[in-house]
Amino acid sequence: MTAATKEHEPNGAYGPMRRKEDARFIRGCGTFVDDIQLPGMLHGAILRSPLAHARITSIDTLAAEGHPKVKAVITGQTLAELGLAWMPTMSQDVQAVLATDKVRFQGQEVAFVVAEDRYAARDALELIDVSYEPLPPVVDAHRALDPDAPLIRDDIAGQTDNRIFDWAAGDRARTDEIFAAADVTVAQDMLYPRVHPAPLETCGTIADMDKVSGKLTVWSTSQAPHAHRTLYALVTGLPEHKIRIISPDIGGGFGNKVGIYPGYICAIVGSILTGKPVKWMEDRSENLMSTSFARDYHMHGEIAATKEGKILGLRVKVLADHGAFNGAAQPTKFPAGFFGVFTGSYDLRTAHCEITGVYTNKAPGGVAYSCSFRVTEAVYLVERMVDVLARELGIDPAELRMKNLLRPAQFPYTSATGWEYDSGDYPRALRLAMDIAGYPELRREQAEQRARPGPQPGHPGTLMGIGMSFFTEAVGAGPRAHMDILGLGMADGADLRVHPTGKAVLAISVQTQGQGHETTFAQIVAQELGISPDDVEVVHGDTDRTPFGLGTYGSRSTPVSGAATAVVARKVRERARIVAAAMLEAAAEDLEWADGRWQVRGDPDKGKNIAEIAMAAHSGLELPDGVEGHLDATTVYNPPNLTYPFGAYICVVDVDPGTGRVRVRRFIAVDDCGVRINPMIVEGQVHGGLADGLGMALMQVIAFDPEGNCLGGSFMDYLLPTSMECPSWELGTTVTPSPHHPIGAKGVGESATVGSPAAVVNAVIDALAPYGVRHADMPLTPAAVWRAIQGRPLRSDLAIT
Amino acid sequence: MxxxxxxxxxxxxxxxxxxxxxxxxxxxxxxxxxxxxxxxxxxxxxxxxxxxxxINDLTELGYLRVSDGELRMGALTRHAELLSSPVAGEHFPILHDAERVIADPIVRNRGTIGGSLCQADPSEDLSAAFAAVRAIMVIQGGAGTRTVPAREFHLGPYETVVESDELLTEIRVPILPGSGSAYEKVERRAGDWPVGAAGAALWLDGDTITEVGIGLAAVGAAHFSAAEAEDALRGEPATDDSFTRAGQIAAEHCRPISDQRGPADYKRHLAAELTVRALRRARGRVRGGKG
CATH class of the missing domain: 3.30.43.10 (Uridine Diphospho-n-acetylenolpyruvylglucosamine Reductase, domain 2)
Incomplete structure (x- = not known):
């Protein structure tokens, strides 16, 4: 079901269009890294630590080296001799490529075997003898800063405890004042537990060092090929023009494929040592246990309001578990990502947050799983706090939100923590969601149900819950003056070539992992040039063929590269105007762009389309000043601001109090991501994100036992939702264009993941209101719900005992 | 990989x-x-x-039929075949209830009922279902064939009485009149192993329970069954009060362990709650309800 408002409906090439890339995917003809077979290719496998914290006393690789099919065994010692035992992370830390001194999390990389096939490589791992001296692990983030906590990062000079950073935003003094004077304040602890993006294709790479040319070609599951190339140059010292990164088809990323993992470096070293291409593909357990996790934010929220329900301020303290190395991927100046937008969609006078990052003996990461650089955590915090306040005040959560939402006239709006929201009509989106849901009828049904006797033991019966969240996203990083990753400004390039017959080839720096760039970006070019999207080929994923840019994550493709694409297409169009003027023997300024062609103003019969102009540009036609020949153009887009998509989500659940089971009956999602280029792709992304959010809310978690063993290392332990758990999503649309984006579009890739967990949790907590439950942490498994009813909530980040 | x-x-x-x-x-x-x-x-x-x-070529082990007053299933019967069998569903709806929540269609198309029983996972739904209906396992070896009651088939987690030179070939369930059966399972997600599950088979004479079988999975019940609860029900009226008492007894006698599916106290609660629910649904089916 789709409900749409009518204004700003785009014409021309925009609209639902089947994805061009699906022609190969639905035939099973995609090419993923693991599909690539190179002549003479060898296979790598990684020996990982079984312990969470231990000193390595010896590594004996002799037996493994003696295996008839083994070509090389690489240890931290091998890498240390090359200066590669440690690599920089994206958070100004270092991470061990292969452990030399200690292992710091279960699953950490210890040795790398290169063999003739993957079976032999795996067999040889069992022939490596590593001696460990176990050390006490830090598992509970709340114990990481205890005075007697074991020191995890003794490799860092001057590091005396497990603190990584302290970061704050907002006005502490004013916030404290507002809280001191407020009618009502409420506090709530909440955990956004550790989850994992778990793309169906795990991470992997093939490294091929050509001994003769000295050129390194790397096929990789990378969301950011250009950034990887530069990083490899900086880390290995190889000249950057001799490095080529190819990202072929990628089976999902969700932030899992942004960073560089030790296996990639090992494969490169393996290729250099053996002179052969080396493939390394991690298995499912390796992916879940060692690559970038997400969240792990232990939050304490406080909200202040008048007794009438006017929200005044928000105060937050966060303990951020970053694992054993600070490998979180976010712009340099934002150690807590964009958590600073935690004031959400509301007109607050003041807010303050303090975040402390700590090391623990767990895998590194933190920023992944469609989190928009931690807007996910921020939205969850504020949307739970608003519901906690609604309960305290006895006000309907919808009414409380409506009362406090920013009004359209307030945009552009600068938040209490300094973020400039570009555009929005929040009440309209919330009203639409409530209309689709039939909100008053739902509340009536719930009231009637609550008036009857509740479910009895032994009798199946359910309690209805209604939850909502209103989220504001902050995506499209970002303005290069404020945002860089490892010193690389977050601008992206686009090159557009137009062949003589008017067919176009667009080369972009962002990297689809399923987002449909080959279709969407073709539609943008088509819209700007008046041609068919079928006549635009989109080239991406090869650093030798595309302009520099930072890649796809943080919903930045459309806000940044989509803008670059529109801009470069307009450059082509302006060049075409000059050529058309020569063709039409008119002055360029007398031409207007109408109906997909340049025509003489007031004389629509005299006009030329792009195909005609392109042929002329390549012909013997004498060209005027301003165009050298051809129509090709190039650009770099530096976004003036982030874009701020938003949405209103309503979830209806039925909870069986006898078993704790939650069934999601309905989910209504109204998204406003500005102008929609391909609404069908947008809806697909929303569907995926809603399933993600439902999964996090109800079943996904990576917990650890007291020894630091990862308890989420397989798909039997780490659950992804299926169609059985997902209702038929009910979508709605409003369109509020971004004023600063060339086509008014905002990013949408992470909106649903950001917005949906709070709606599900709020619905479950609403259902449990008759039991006096005010909060319970995700994931709300049957056991967690039942324990919440019992008043003995589970701690979801630790082993259940 | x-x-x-x-x-x-x-x-x-x-x-x-x-x-x-x-x-x-x-x-x-x-x-x-x-x-x-x-x-x-x-x-x-x-x-x-x-x-x-x-053994996938042994088509002689893939069958499902009624013979000599028993439902007889070859050990190589696929889960999907049991699930789609009208005759199995008619006599033992508990088997359809259980199959419907075992894994997913892909696994059910390939996985076999004999394989599931021999895997002897302590959370195996079929082990509880067959314990409830008091199935008989037919085991063939070089020396011939022997039969073992379902409740004596499992020696412990991942361990059965099938010797290394033997093969489970058939599962038999005696068909007795006046029965109703049902299976109730709580899992974290479709396709997951149970957090806790209970199956019940009831034989009634009027309102009196003449025989009853209760099977439990994933809650540390000895022999996947709740013998003490069955004892308490036999000869009693099939009322909610009787069932509630039976559920409590079943819960007292199981030994669940805490794991990431849930804490022991919750699993013990499920043993009681699901036992009662399964008994109630089984009763409805004796009386002709589809339940």
Missing amino acids: QVPAHFEYEKATSVEHCLALLAKFGPESRVLAGGHSLIPMMKLRLAQPETLID
């Missing part, structure tokens, strides 16, 4: 051939049926059999 260790592969062409292969390759060989537990365990190298003996 997860890859298994080296193994040899043999394809059995008949039950006799399979038994000969088992005798030849000994305890380090494993029978491969649907493979949906064994192959993942091999890829994780939790299992490293020296030889796999593939």
